[in-house]
Amino acid sequence: MSSPGTDALHAERYRVVASRDARFDGQFVTAVHSTGIYCRPSCPARTPKESGVTFYRTSAAAHLAGFRACKRCLPEATPGSPEWDLREDVAGRAMRLVLDGVVERDGVPGLAARVGYSERQLNRIMTAELGAGPKALSRAHRAQTARSLLTSSDLPIADVAFAAGFASVRQFNDTVREVFAVTPSELRARRVVRPVEDGALHVHLPARAPFDAQGLLDWHALHALPGTEQVGTDASGRVTSYGRVLDLPGGPAWFSASAADTGAAGSRAPGRGTGIDLRVRVSDLSDLPTLVARVRSYFDLDADPAAVDAVLGAVPALAGAVERVPGIRLPGAVDPHEIVFRTLIGQQVSVAAARTAQSRLVAALGTPVPATVLDGGLLFPRAATIASRAREVLRGPAARVDAIIRVAEALADGSLVVDGGQSLDELRAGLLAVKGIGPWTADYVALRVRHHPDVFLHSDLAVRNGAQELGLPGTARELSLWSEQVAPWRSYLTMHCWRPIIDRAIATAGAAHMTTAAQAARKDER
Numbered sequence: 078m079s080s081p082g083t084d085a086l087h088a089e090r091y092r093v094v095a096s097r098d099a100r101f102d103g104q105f106v107t108a109v110h111s112t113g114i115y116c117r118p119s120c121p122a123r124t125p126k127e128s129g130v131t132f133y134r135t136s137a138a139a140h141l142a143g144f145r146a147c148k149r150c151l152p153e154a155t156p157g158s159p160e161w162d163l164r165e166d167v168a169g170r171a172m173r174l175v176l177d178g179v180v181e182r183d184g185v186p187g188l189a190a191r192v193g194y195s196e197r198q199l200n201r202i203m204t205a206e207l208g209a210g211p212k213a214l215s216r217a218h219r220a221q222t223a224r225s226l227l228t229s230s231d232l233p234i235a236d237v238a239f240a241a242g243f244a245s246v247r248q249f250n251d252t253v254r255e256v257f258a259v260t261p262s263e264l265r266a267r268r269v270v271r272p273v274e275d276g277a278l279h280v281h282l283p284a285r286a287p288f289d290a291q292g293l294l295d296w297h298a299l300h301a302l303p304g305t306e307q308v309g310t311d312a313s314g315r316v317t318s319y320g321r322v323l324d325l326p327g328g329p330a331w332f333s334a335s336a337a338d339t340g341a342a343g344s345r346a347p348g349r350g351t352g353i354d355l356r357v358r359v360s361d362l363s364d365l366p367t368l369v370a371r372v373r374s375y376f377d378l379d380a381d382p383a384a385v386d387a388v389l390g391a392v393p394a395l396a397g398a399v400e401r402v403p404g405i406r407l408p409g410a411v412d413p414h415e416i417v418f419r420t421l422i423g424q425q426v427s428v429a430a431a432r433t434a435q436s437r438l439v440a441a442l443g444t445p446v447p448a449t450v451l452d453g454g455l456l457f458p459r460a461a462t463i464a465s466r467a468r469e470v471l472r473g474p475a476a477r478v479d480a481i482i483r484v485a486e487a488l489a490d491g492s493l494v495v496d497g498g499q500s501l502d503e504l505r506a507g508l509l510a511v512k513g514i515g516p517w518t519a520d521y522v523a524l525r526v527r528h529h530p531d532v533f534l535h536s537d538l539a540v541r542n543g544a545q546e547l548g549l550p551g552t553a554r555e556l557s558l559w560s561e562q563v564a565p566w567r568s569y570l571t572m573h574c575w576r577p578i579i580d581r582a583i584a585t586a587g588a589a590h591m592t593t594a595a596q597a598a599r600k601d602e603r
Contacts, residue, residue: 090132093118100285100383103155105132108144114258115139120150134158136256137217138208145258153221153257154228156283156352157379162528163565165500167192168206171199172214174498178367180215181242182326191498219243220256222366227253227264229281234261240362277356280369281337284352284378287386287404290336292576293376294319295583296408299428300419302436304443304455307333314586320356322446322454323371323411327361329446329456330368334376352378358450374497374528377406385530385566389573392563394548398573405572413495413526414488415457420521421481421514422471428582434472438463441470460488480513487511495522501529524568533560533567543574 093101099119108115108131115136116122133139136152146152161172171192174180179188188211189199200210207214223241226232232240238249238261253261284290298308298316309318320333333356353376359365373379382404390399399405410416422438423431442462443455458467464485471478487493493507504527508519517536524532534540535557550556560567 087132088127090118091127091130094120094130095124097121097124100381102152102285103379104158104160104381105134106136106139106152107132108139108142113144114147115144115152116147117150117152117155120147120152122147122149133208135207135209135214135217136221137213140217140256141209141213146256148257148259151224153224154283156285157373159379159381159384159530162379162530165502166206167194167199167202170498170500171203171211172207175211175214176218176370176373177497178242178326178364178370179498180211181219181363181366185211215242216252217256218366220252222369223249223253223261224257224264225280225282225369226365227261230278232278234265236362237261240365242363242366277333277358278365280355280357280365282353282355282369282373282376282378284376285380285382285404286351287382288351288378289402289404289406290353290376291316292402292572292579293406293408294334294336295579297321299579299582299586300432302432302439302457304436304439304453305457307451309333309335316583321411322451322456323368324444324456324459325359325361325364325367327359327364329444329450329454330357330359330364331446331451331454332357332368332372334372360447360450371409371411374409375411377409377528380406380530382406385569388563388566389569395563395570395573398547398576402573402576405569405576407528407530407568407572408525409528410497410526412457413497413522414460416525417484417488417495417508417522418457418460418463418481420518420525421477421484424477424518437472438467438470442466460485464489476513480511483513484511495526497526497528499527501527501532524571530568531565532571533557534571535560537571539578540571540574543577546577547574549574 090105094107097119101118105118106115107118109125110129111125115133133142136146161169161176171188174188174191179191185196189196192199203214204210219242223237226237226240235246238246241249243249243252250261253264257264294316297306297319301308305321307320308316311317318333318335320331322329322331334353337352337354353372355372357365357368359368386399386403389395419435422434439455439457442458444458446454446456464482467482467485468478471481484493488495493511495504495507501523504523505519508514508522509516517534520532520534523529524534536553541551541553541556544556545551550559560570563570
């Protein structure tokens, strides 16, 4: 017999399905008893009777219950659930690691060890909370990756199997048929591929609308380091793409991201729309799911912008900012250790000064990547390298250099752990225990690495300056107290406060670009 709370949740989700509300796509699926299929909430098919459906939090749970994915609405082509950034419990922490590919690399024992539970306990917790255990959740993630590659790339089908993390082509074929009720070749027939130069793989990553892609491109461009990161601009100096190299378990990789070109209204192919278009090169195809998961976090693609904007926009002082920039997102991290070092180097200096110091470190200690990944590319130095050689490169106060070396040694020997699978409190506590790391540094790292939606950097000078421009309190204490009314979305408030500073910096960079272009044109004329 169901509980009153369960009945209320069922009724609430049925109302969402009846209204075909796309905002909830990816947050749960609807399994229809009469057809044996499961759909996204916005599926255009006729709405089934309320008594004839079961709602599951994950597609893996629907798979285990014997349902297959709808061919019409493609529920696997939606953004992921935003709850993995919100949840601090064991299931949430484990799910973030599953998406990063920990089960494929280390198995369920490795996942259990990372979250501090036995395999049996972890399986019981995840099944109770999410409807499926780690193996089933990992399998569903592999199926989702496979569908994306089959429909948005021209990668050979056998390569898709291994890139999605399957051990064999037969296992891949069986899973695709079981989940989607079609063969890989039939899924491939729906492919929409845009030509991509230089042999890079193309992948489309969806996001919920509205999506402030330009804001994230601008953010990453302003902080980009030569060799590690690349920025593309148009004739006016507007940032059109952002790329970078990164170190993955199978070796160096590279991606370049641009805002998805959705074309004319009504012309979108199934599964395409708002989001990011990626060009990708990897050393090992099996790293592709991990790269995709990290890029999704890096661009905050699984956020629920409607929920965020509803809370922030209801505050009169923020209504104008939300109207100007709907769907603002958080910059994430593809390498947690890199974020720690860049944050420490950037403390109490301007963005330009920080970028100069960080670029010097990369140029001196960065590891070159193969030309097949990116000609001239440099990986950000690893912790062990920084611990042994950074004194040769770093400038500035001795206390800051000592703190950076101390952190590098701790990360290298494992006494300090910083990764997205930690709880917010665990991540902060570990950082604050290291001499030389203060609350601002711990909070900034938590915002980027943990990607938590409720971190407000009230002591940040740029945040306070931006807050004053928005008409918010000017002192750190007053601003901190004021921010409590927009919990649990204070990280997005941080981004709105930063936005005026970012916009001015980008405008200045664009003007400088136009001046340089004009000078070059005059030189060509001469």
